[in-house]
Amino acid sequence: AQKVTQAQTEISVVEKEDVTLDCVYETRDTTYYLFWYKQPPSGELVFLIRRNSFDEQNEISGRYSWNFQKSTSSFNFTITASQVVDSAVYFCALIPYNQGGKLIFGQGTELSVKP
Amino acid sequence: DAGITQSPRHKVTETGTPVTLRCHQTENHRYMYWYRQDPGHGLRLIHYSYGVKDTDKGEVSDGYSVSRSKTEDFLLTLESATSSQTSVYFCAISEAGFSGYTFGSGTRLTVV
Numbered sequence: 001a002q003k004v005t006q007a008q009t010e011i012s013v014v015e016k017e018d019v020t021l022d023c024v025y026e027t028r029d030t031t032y033y034l035f036w037y038k039q040p041p042s043g044e045l046v047f048l049i050r051r052n053s054f055d056e057q058n059e060i061s062g063r064y065s066w067n068f069q070k071s072t073s074s075f076n077f078t079i080t081a082s083q084v085v086d087s088a089v090y091f092c093a094l095i096p097y098n099q100g101g102k103l104i105f106g107q108g109t110e111l112s113v114k115p
Numbered sequence: 116d117a118g119i120t121q122s123p124r125h126k127v128t129e130t131g132t133p134v135t136l137r138c139h140q141t142e143n144h145r146y147m148y149w150y151r152q153d154p155g156h157g158l159r160l161i162h163y164s165y166g167v168k169d170t171d172k173g174e175v176s177d178g179y180s181v182s183r184s185k186t187e188d189f190l191l192t193l194e195s196a197t198s199s200q201t202s203v204y205f206c207a208i209s210e211a212g213f214s215g216y217t218f219g220s221g222t223r224l225t226v227v
Binding site: 035100 | 146148150155156157158159160163165171173203205207209211212213214215216217218220221
């Protein structure tokens with residue numbers, strides 16, 4: 001099966017706390033691509049990161065960081081020193097190489113950052 | 116210029132009526148997709164296109180049809196709308212599939 005699981009439906013934190021959003025994926029393909037998207041309350045989908053299966057290096061972009069571990073099929077997303085503007089729904093997604101470029105989404109995690 | 120636009124942005128329609136949603140791109144990308152977003156399900160693929168007149172079904176294609184007669188336009192049609200098709204519909208484009216998608220702003224469809 002090709003699947004993405006985001007077990008955390010909702011997370012609530014207080015501003016300046018660190019928060020990690022979990023993502024576990026399943027695919028038969030050895031080549032695949034992983035993504036994170038942000039959906040703020042305004043509703044648009046904003047691309048955050050793309051990672052291919054051959055690159056396990058962790059990535060940091062400002063307060064955002066991503067931990068890709070093939071051994072556990074996980075691609076977790078951490079926000080350091082969260083801010084109210086980080087409140088959004090976050091989607092993890094997968095494109096297996098042999099699926100014609102079709103993006104498979106997790107169910108999403110709704111993050112609420114309170115002042 | 117957004118590169119991808121969806122119309123209409125909001126629509127309310129009655130059960131049993133046909134509805135067509137339009138996705139228009141100015142990026143000349145080969146791949147176009149229609150997704151629906153529902154609480155608890157994330158986004159699910161309805162149909163996609165890998166070229167003019169080349170389309171295929173996604174995970175939740177029942178009750179939907181699509182057409183792509185030119186590169187820039189991808190139409191999603193609900194032949195006879197049902198209440199279960201009340202949802203937010205997103206169109207997306209991709210240059211090479213694996214490069215990631217750019218999404219439109221979404222169409223909120225309510226079937227009453």
